[in-house]
Amino acid sequence: MSNGLIDFVLVSVALLAIGIYGLSVKRNAIRMLFGVEMIINSANLNLVAFARFIPNSQGQTLALFSIAIAAAEVAVGLALVIVAYRMYKNIDIEDFRSLKG
């Protein structure tokens, strides 16, 4: 294998930074979910990369669990977005006033 561990970890860091940027700057609820997805995927990439280079199989197992849990999280998150859209007729999170505190 010609690629070292560090290459995969650097890609994962870049994806994590982009996800944090999206989560902190965007006000569109669906775009914030995009950011969350990117962060989860960078974590999964780290898990599989370290599992390859150690090497053992538990990293891949944990990545599989993580992907499944992320699917559940997205289903609930999108349902919440739909409910909020129905209540406020908008997906801008600044409009979700009554969700504050």
Added chain:
Amino acid sequence: MLHMVDAVFLALSVLTIGSAIVALEIRSLIYGSIALMLTLSGIAGFFLLLDAPFVAMFQLSVYVGSIAVLILFTVMLVRRELIFNKIEDKRRRYAGIGLMLALMLGIGMIIIGSGMKSMETNSPSVDYKKIGEDFLTYYSPALIVMALILASSVIGALTLARREDMTNEQRAN
């Protein structure tokens, strides 16, 4: 600075990072979700490079097959002008870009300076039969709990998204 990476890796990282930026920055949410689909496929490609074909196929079927389609349908449910609406604070945006670059440079420098650079492997990859065996023996309680979590979250999502007004109207008729 670093050793050479092969062309496939380079193309995959450009695809993944580029479409991640496009997914956040493009005006239309529909194109944004398609770009997110590309990012997730790029991650599946990395899994293939890492000799984890089982995880790669799982990623393709779960993320690209179901989650991205779910996001696309949700985007199509909201009003048309909201899909193309892009509201954000200029100052907040510059602060966010600064944060992103600081994170990339900071963590990247730490990682490049660490001992990870010399880590390469010649050992054979893990057989995916081993993973399936683990799932059915050692991790079987965790697998059951995960199935329950998935079922309850899907039921929760259905309960949340149910339309009360629609059923009341139908009852009135």
